[in-house]
Amino acid sequence: AQSVTQPDIHITVSEGASLELRCNYSYGATPYLFWYVQSPGQGLQLLLKYFSGDTLVQGIKGFEAEFKRSQSSFNLRKPSVHWSDAAEYFCAVGSYSSASKIIFGSGTRLSIRP
Amino acid sequence: DTGVSQDPRHKITKRGQNVTFRCDPISEHNRLYWYRQTLGQGPEFLTYFQNEAQLEKSRLLSDRFSAERPKGSFSTLEIQRTEQGDSAMYLCASSGEGQGRTEAFFGQGTRLTVV
Numbered sequence: 636a637q638s639v640t641q642p643d644i645h646i647t648v649s650e651g652a653s654l655e656l657r658c659n660y661s662y663g664a665t666p667y668l669f670w671y672v673q674s675p676g677q678g679l680q681l682l683l684k685y686f687s688g689d690t691l692v693q694g695i696k697g698f699e700a701e702f703k704r705s706q707s708s709f710n711l712r713k714p715s716v717h718w719s720d721a722a723e724y725f726c727a728v729g730s731y732s733s734a735s736k737i738i739f740g741s742g743t744r745l746s747i748r749p
Numbered sequence: 750d751t752g753v754s755q756d757p758r759h760k761i762t763k764r765g766q767n768v769t770f771r772c773d774p775i776s777e778h779n780r781l782y783w784y785r786q787t788l789g790q791g792p793e794f795l796t797y798f799q800n801e802a803q804l805e806k807s808r809l810l811s812d813r814f815s816a817e818r819p820k821g822s823f824s825t826l827e828i829q830r831t832e833q834g835d836s837a838m839y840l841c842a843s844s845g846e847g848q849g850r851t852e853a854f855f856g857q858g859t860r861l862t863v864v
Contacts, residue, residue, distance in 0.1 A: 639791075641791075667852075669852055669853075671855075677857065678753075678840065678855040678856055678857045678858055679792070679840070679842075679855040680855075681852050681853075681854070684852050725791050725792070727853075729853075736782065736794050736797045736805060737782065737794075737842075737844075737853050738794055739784075739791035739792045739793075739794075740791050741790055741791045742789075742790070742791045
């Protein structure tokens with residue numbers, strides 16, 4: 636069965652520090668992987684996506700993620716966080732199949748320490 | 750605005766009443782999803798349409814829930830005989846098909862409060 640695990644419920648980092656949010660997935664087919672961000676009371680905004688090719692993908696707002704098939708991981712990174720990055724981050728998995736759905740992890744809440 | 754729009758943004762209803770939410774997807778998208786999100790959780794998949802066909806329904810979608818997508822355009826989600834446990838944010842998303850177009854674009858959601 637498809638599943639996405641985000642092992643960190645809440646992370647606090649200092650402004651200017653680097654960030655890594657973990658994501659592990661379980662998927663029978665070749666996965667499409669996504670990271671979304673959600674600010675309080677808002678919908679979800681796509682940060683980046685991986686479909687194929689280069690396993691290091693760049694996204695908006697200075698985020699990047701690396702697909703590691705051997706570890707079934709798709710961790711999100713940012714070299715230097717800004718106070719405006721405080722939000723909830725969701726990893727998600729889908730596939731090319733027309734019968735697929737996109738499923739989400741439970742999210743990681745990011746707080747920024749001034 | 751060519752994004753996904755949902756109506757209403759907020760709904761407060763008394764337990765036992767029926768409610769209906771509407772979602773207008775991005776016009777060229779043939780896939781439409783409904784998710785439910787409770788506080789502190791990720792979106793939980795409810796159901797999914799490919800054009801007008803409802804291809805999958807989650808076990809979360811009890812008999813009180815029904816979704817439609819007539820003509821493969823907008824979609825409605827109806828909850829009958831609402832219960833307090835139905836209080837949540839209901840998110841709609843749409844996506845295209847084929848490589849490079851399968852990411853889901855989300856609406857702002859409808860927040861339902863059952864009192």
